[in-house]
Amino acid sequence: MTIMTLAALLASGTAVPAATTDDAQQSRAPDIIVTAKPDPEDPPVVAQARARLARTPGSVSVVAAETYEDRAVVGLPDLLRDVPGVLSNKRYGEESRLSIRGSGLDQSFHQRGVLLAQDGVPFADADGFSDFQKVDPLGARFIEVYKGGNALRFGGAQLGGAVNLVTPNGRTAESPFLFRAEAGAFETYRVAAAGSGTAGRFDYYAGINSYHSQGYRQQEAQDQIRGTLNLGYSLGDDSEVRVIAYAADIEQQVPGTLTLAQALTNPRMAGAGAVAGRQARNQTVERVSLQTRLRLSDGLVFEGGVYGTQTDLYHPVGIVITQDTDTQGAFGRFDLTGTIAGHKADLFFGAYYRQGGTGQGLFTNSGGNPGVRIGNTKQDATGLDVFGEGRFFLTDSFALVAGGSWGRATRDYANRLSAKQADADFTWFAPRAGVLFEKGDVQVYGNITRSVEPPHFGALAQVNTTGSVFSPVDPQRAWTAEAGTRGRVGAVTFDVTFYRAWVRGELLSFLAAANLPSTVFNAGDTLHQGVEASLDWRILSGARGSLRLRQTYAWSDFRFDGDRIYGDNRLPVAPEHQYRAALRYDAPRSVAAGLFVEPSLDWRVKDVWVDYANTLKAPGYALLNLSAGLDLPHGVTLFADARNLTDTRYAAEFAAVTDARTATTAVFYPGEGQSVFGGVRFRF
Numbered sequence: 001m002t003i004m005t006l007a008a009l010l011a012s013g014t015a016v017p018a019a020t021t022d023d024a025q026q027s028r029a030p031d032i033i034v035t036a037k038p039d040p041e042d043p044p045v046v047a048q049a050r051a052r053l054a055r056t057p058g059s060v061s062v063v064a065a066e067t068y069e070d071r072a073v074v075g076l077p078d079l080l081r082d083v084p085g086v087l088s089n090k091r092y093g094e095e096s097r098l099s100i101r102g103s104g105l106d107q108s109f110h111q112r113g114v115l116l117a118q119d120g121v122p123f124a125d126a127d128g129f130s131d132f133q134k135v136d137p138l139g140a141r142f143i144e145v146y147k148g149g150n151a152l153r154f155g156g157a158q159l160g161g162a163v164n165l166v167t168p169n170g171r172t173a174e175s176p177f178l179f180r181a182e183a184g185a186f187e188t189y190r191v192a193a194a195g196s197g198t199a200g201r202f203d204y205y206a207g208i209n210s211y212h213s214q215g216y217r218q219q220e221a222q223d224q225i226r227g228t229l230n231l232g233y234s235l236g237d238d239s240e241v242r243v244i245a246y247a248a249d250i251e252q253q254v255p256g257t258l259t260l261a262q263a264l265t266n267p268r269m270a271g272a273g274a275v276a277g278r279q280a281r282n283q284t285v286e287r288v289s290l291q292t293r294l295r296l297s298d299g300l301v302f303e304g305g306v307y308g309t310q311t312d313l314y315h316p317v318g319i320v321i322t323q324d325t326d327t328q329g330a331f332g333r334f335d336l337t338g339t340i341a342g343h344k345a346d347l348f349f350g351a352y353y354r355q356g357g358t359g360q361g362l363f364t365n366s367g368g369n370p371g372v373r374i375g376n377t378k379q380d381a382t383g384l385d386v387f388g389e390g391r392f393f394l395t396d397s398f399a400l401v402a403g404g405s406w407g408r409a410t411r412d413y414a415n416r417l418s419a420k421q422a423d424a425d426f427t428w429f430a431p432r433a434g435v436l437f438e439k440g441d442v443q444v445y446g447n448i449t450r451s452v453e454p455p456h457f458g459a460l461a462q463v464n465t466t467g468s469v470f471s472p473v474d475p476q477r478a479w480t481a482e483a484g485t486r487g488r489v490g491a492v493t494f495d496v497t498f499y500r501a502w503v504r505g506e507l508l509s510f511l512a513a514a515n516l517p518s519t520v521f522n523a524g525d526t527l528h529q530g531v532e533a534s535l536d537w538r539i540l541s542g543a544r545g546s547l548r549l550r551q552t553y554a555w556s557d558f559r560f561d562g563d564r565i566y567g568d569n570r571l572p573v574a575p576e577h578q579y580r581a582a583l584r585y586d587a588p589r590s591v592a593a594g595l596f597v598e599p600s601l602d603w604r605v606k607d608v609w610v611d612y613a614n615t616l617k618a619p620g621y622a623l624l625n626l627s628a629g630l631d632l633p634h635g636v637t638l639f640a641d642a643r644n645l646t647d648t649r650y651a652a653e654f655a656a657v658t659d660a661r662t663a664t665t666a667v668f669y670p671g672e673g674q675s676v677f678g679g680v681r682f683r684f
Contacts, residue, residue, distance in 0.1 A: 159476070242292070248283075293414065
């Protein structure tokens with residue numbers, strides 16, 4: 001990448017590509033960004049999603065399944081890699097990091113700070129704590145990304161926003177039948193099949209896939225089988241009722257963490273104790289929701305539903321953790337469009353309620369089996385969000401936007417061994433105001449939003465603390481301002497956003513000991529600011545084929561603000577600069593139907609701080625990758641995905657520590673080495 005290329009990215013804005021179903025345009029990869037006017041080449045269901053998100057006066061993205069269907073996909077890092085500002089790196093297996101604008105940045109394991117959902121139903125437990133393994137990486141028709149306060153449509157008030165995967169149904173699936181098989185490095189294979197269709201007012205979709213990999217590292221093998229069923233009944237006039245069911249059986253070994261020297265010199269080894277302790281994260285998941293969409297009038301639509309989820313977890317690490325978790329919820333949202341005094345206006349408002357409980361057992365680890373019981377707790381939580389947002393167009397192209405959410409969360413905890421109990425409740429109001437201007441294919445927007453995140457049980461009932469049952473941890477609060485522009489001008493599609501968040505009581509953690517949950521504390525004042533940018537340039541399109549340069553860039557400046565211990569030090573984990581570029585060539589159909597070749601670069605430009613004291617850095621790195629594919633007759637597609645071609649040694653992921661001069665630094669997950677995966681898709 002040249003300096004001129006990076007300068008053009010910063011000066012021009014942001015982008016990522018759109019979708020094509022037209023045979024003559026099949027070479028184009030779907031756009032990620034939202035523009036004022038829909039792309040006529042988008043599949044209808046994706047175009048509708050982009051049009052809905054275009055109402056938002058802030059940074060949002062839509063990722064169509066067409067974007068990633070011709071490469072290996074393991075988890076969120078593969079799904080969201082082209083969305084600027086989303087930090088998603090693989091730790092091992094399907095365990096990864098998900099952080100938007102520094103949300104949940106400190107998390108050493110699992111996820112918080114971003115609402116992760118499918119069809120609006122959270123994967124998180126009722127207290128907001130979540131897992132990545134529950135997500136089916138091939139189970140979405142498209143993915144919606146709402147950054148920061150732009151997730152108000154889900155009632156969320158988290159700093160990071162929301163990621164919502166939308167399940168295919170009999171009317172939106174890409175094809176009536178799909179079969180996919182792939183294999184590659186580390187003894188990896190996957191087989192997936194899906195069928196869909198309609199029968200009068202009924203529609204149906206059923207999908208199943210099985211995945212196995214021995215993993216790059218010792219003690220990293222995984223086996224998963226997942227299934228999805230989506231049944232719908234049309235009530236006519238844009239109204240329907242739908243049942244969506246999902247189940248998964250997931251077995252994942254845990255390879256543990258290494259020192260930086262080990263990660264860079266012997267990355268395939270397991271961490272201390274991982275093999276002897278037979279460390280793993282095994283779980284079964286069942287989710288079912290009943291949802292409806294009702295068009296009540298020309299300008300009024302209701303969407304709502306009820307859901308239930310159940311998860312059984314067996315998790316031997318430094319100790320053995322067992323959990324039985326049940327969560328239920330209900331939500332409803334009205335969308336109203338019309339006019340006020342002759343001016344266009346629209347409004348959505350609704351409520352989201354969830355409740356659930358976890359029975360948790362803790363044991364010493366005896367070769368991966370439960371030993372002596374050391375913990376027996378019951379954790380119950382509830383959450384309620386009431387939300388709304390409206391737009392009023394002063395002119396046909398300029399709108400004022402205002403909204404907000406009121407929330408309440410409760411935590412009830414009982415330690416059955418010590419007979420100690422504790423409870424806490426939190427309430428808040430998070431207002432929001434913004435402006436949106438659109439002209440042609442371009443939008444300019446700005447907003448300011450408050451976010452609040454109450455602590456989850458892992459922060460309140462900390463394993464590594466003594467004394468009172470609940471630790472004195474307060475909710476994280478922030479005000480975030482953002483301004484940006486997105487759109488399409490000629491051959492260039494762009495999206496660029498600047499944001500700045502003033503955070504009080506940020507929930508941070510550090511790894512107290514290897515293989516144990518992190519200790520959580522409230523920081524004082526912290527500052528999160530940055531730029532999220534993407535630029536998609538269609539350099540060539542016509543008889544000679546098509547050539548497209550896609551670039552994404554994120555500047556992340558996260559730091560303490562006058563902290564009594566750390567001063568103005570940078571927060572660890574997040575890279576200050578992250579750049580990705582992919583150059584895709586699609587051959588003309590007269591030469592080879594559906595042939596494409598796409599080299600790409602992932603570049604972490606600078607070293608990244610590991611500790612709050614800013615004494616240790618993880619080296620930056622650059623990875624070269626190559627993808628290719630070919631369409632054959634009768635709906636057959638071959639694809640190949642080669643990664644880390646230069647076999648670079650690197651550590652993209654690690655846990656935060658307080659001071660690397662005194663704390664343990666065996667906190668690193670080595671990145672995967674050189675690998676090649678290939679597969680075949682068959683659809684008709």
